[in-house]
Amino acid sequence: MPMDSVEIERRIKAAFPDAVVLMVDLAGDGDHWAARVTSAEFAGHSRIAQHKMVYAAIGADMGGELHALALQTFVPAPAPPTP
Template sequence: MPMEESIIEERILKAFPDAKVVMVDLAGDGDHWAARVTSAAFAGKSRVQQHKMVYSAIGKELGGELHALALQTFIPETTD
């Protein structure tokens, strides 16, 4: 059974409460997702580290219930 969008988003937000998350069902099957995650927690981290942080938040279902996740991570812009 595919992982629901709300569960993916909930897990990301639990790990990154400040995050802005945009989810897109790439194939219309609930099994192939794209996620755009913006969080201050990514500051100072490499893109690989950022992605590992998100994958860790989602959990072991990645590759199982969640077949594919195209991930983009961003740091929020600050205005001083």
């Protein structure tokens, strides 16, 4: 059974509590997802390392229950200074 977006987001947020996650079903089949994940925990890590961090959060189901996940990872923009 494919992993749904709620479970993917739950696992990501369990690993990155500050994460903002946007999920998109790419094929309409509940098996091919795109995720845009923004978290301060990505700061100082390469894009490849950020993606590995997310895949680790999903765990062993990556490639099994979750067939495909297209990832975009971001560090939040710093807050503007207060006057």
